[in-house]
Amino acid sequence: MNFQKICVIGLGYIGLPTASTFAAHGIKVLGVDISPHIIETINKGQIHIHEPGLLEEVQKAIQSGNFRAATKPEDADAFIIAVPTPFQENKFGEYNGLTYKLADMRAVTSAAESIVPFLRKGNLVVLESTSPPRTTVDLVAPILARSGLKAGRDFHLAYSPERVLPGQILRELIENARVIGGVTPESAQAGYDLYGTFVKGQIIKTDATTAEMVKLMENTYRDVNIAIANEFSRLADKFGVDVWEAISIANLHPRVKILSPGPGVGGHCISVDPWFFVEAAPEITPLIYHSRQVNDAQPHFVVETIKRALGSLKGKKIAALGLAYKPDVDDLRESPANEVAQILQHEGAQVKAWEPFKPDANMPGIDMASSLEAAIIEADAIVLLVKHAEFLKFNPLEIAKKTSARIVVDTVNGWKKEAWENAGFTLLRLGKNKSPVENRKL
Numbered sequence: 449m450n451f452q453k454i455c456v457i458g459l460g461y462i463g464l465p466t467a468s469t470f471a472a473h474g475i476k477v478l479g480v481d482i483s484p485h486i487i488e489t490i491n492k493g494q495i496h497i498h499e500p501g502l503l504e505e506v507q508k509a510i511q512s513g514n515f516r517a518a519t520k521p522e523d524a525d526a527f528i529i530a531v532p533t534p535f536q537e538n539k540f541g542e543y544n545g546l547t548y549k550l551a552d553m554r555a556v557t558s559a560a561e562s563i564v565p566f567l568r569k570g571n572l573v574v575l576e577s578t579s580p581p582r583t584t585v586d587l588v589a590p591i592l593a594r595s596g597l598k599a600g601r602d603f604h605l606a607y608s609p610e611r612v613l614p615g616q617i618l619r620e621l622i623e624n625a626r627v628i629g630g631v632t633p634e635s636a637q638a639g640y641d642l643y644g645t646f647v648k649g650q651i652i653k654t655d656a657t658t659a660e661m662v663k664l665m666e667n668t669y670r671d672v673n674i675a676i677a678n679e680f681s682r683l684a685d686k687f688g689v690d691v692w693e694a695i696s697i698a699n700l701h702p703r704v705k706i707l708s709p710g711p712g713v714g715g716h717c718i719s720v721d722p723w724f725f726v727e728a729a730p731e732i733t734p735l736i737y738h739s740r741q742v743n744d745a746q747p748h749f750v751v752e753t754i755k756r757a758l759g760s761l762k763g764k765k766i767a768a769l770g771l772a773y774k775p776d777v778d779d780l781r782e783s784p785a786n787e788v789a790q791i792l793q794h795e796g797a798q799v800k801a802w803e804p805f806k807p808d809a810n811m812p813g814i815d816m817a818s819s820l821e822a823a824i825i826e827a828d829a830i831v832l833l834v835k836h837a838e839f840l841k842f843n844p845l846e847i848a849k850k851t852s853a854r855i856v857v858d859t860v861n862g863w864k865k866e867a868w869e870n871a872g873f874t875l876l877r878l879g880k881n882k883s884p885v886e887n888r889k890l
Contacts, residue, residue, distance in 0.1 A: 463530035471509035498778035531555035543730035584656040600632040606639035609663035629659025675739035681709035681879030691879030712746035712784025714773030762796040767827035770834025778805035785833035844871035
């Protein structure tokens with residue numbers, strides 16, 4: 449197929465880089481978002497999210513005349529839906545006494561409905577939003593059928609999930625393998641033709657539901673493996689073992705690759721996607737369900753570690769370093785670091801947080817510091833919650849001059865214990881409470 453113009457609906461962390469990448473490869477692109485502020489920001493050549501290289505890419509796309517933004521779709525050769533699929537607030541599913549989260553598909557529904565007036569024979573519609581299995585055929589296709597056209601006969605319909613890493617999105621959009629799941633082989637081929645305009649990685653064609661499952665499998669696999677690492681951290685804490693040492697030794701086995709524990713699992717992928725499997729089939733997903741339970745409970749384990757370091761949380765001033773869900777990004781969605789801060793606050797601590805990638809974030813109940821110095825100056829303890837590169841470069845001797853705190857809790861294995869203790873701090877690390885050899889009973 450030949451694509452002269454495409455419409456990308458949803459200009460967030462995936463939609464905006466995707467739109468600008470298509471524009472950079474000579475295709476006219478209309479970016480659509482329901483937020484007038486986002487539209488105005490983009491059309492001015494600015495961006496509303498943090499992603500390395502994205503600002504320059506968007507500016508070049510706009511200056512070339514290939515990219516502009518609007519609040520409503522227009523006629524196009526292809527439509528890409530890249531909107532969020534969060535959880536439903538205060539609504540849960542139940543199965544045999546187990547409670548699980550439910551996907552909120554309203555944004556996908558709204559995006560599909562917005563395409564209906566502009567859908568024409570021969571068009572291609574691609575859903576990129578991570579979705580429960582069979583969303584493409586059971587939700588999107590019936591909505592688009594309101595146009596009087598049938599998916600797979602009159603127009604092409606496919607599912608193609610994003611598989612990129614925040615911080616490297618622009619590169620991975622081009623270099624990573626891409627899966628295209630069509631409702632028919634012809635729809636898969638149409639998707640292949642579209643993404644083939646810029647994807648250098650392998651493009652695999654399959655059916656829509658398989659593509660949906662592939663995306664969920666990738667993130668669920670990660671979630672289950674992180675859950676066992678987090679459970680190991682609790683066991684190490686109980687048995688007086690350094691979990692980081694134990695994992696490094698275990699990983700010397702040629703068929704073992706244990707991941708790193710931490711304050712939990714966050715972001716809008718790994719912490720969300722496994723629930724879509726549970727929602728779709730709660731009767732056959734006990735492992736996935738319980739892995740989610742382990743990872744969702746990890747922030748509470750971290751708080752207990754901090755409480756042990758301080759003796760009590762009541763009235764204690766705690767500097768929380770990092771609220772993003774992973775290092776060196778500004779995305780705070782489903783962040784376990786944020787949850788740790790919220791729990792600390794709820795249990796009587798006075799939390800002052802410093803998030804260098806989003807210092808102006810509005811976090812209910814949390815006092816956001818304007819600088820690192822403002823966060824730590826009067827603290828009783830400093831807690832490292834995110835492995836931001838700038839945090840790892842700290843000189844403990846310099847930090848000691850800027851804070852009254854002498855207790856440090858490292859939840860991500862980011863700091864060297866000896867360096868901090870030489871600077872006068874007591875450092876407690878998540879899953880690292882190894883007793884000196886001479887004090888053990890052998």
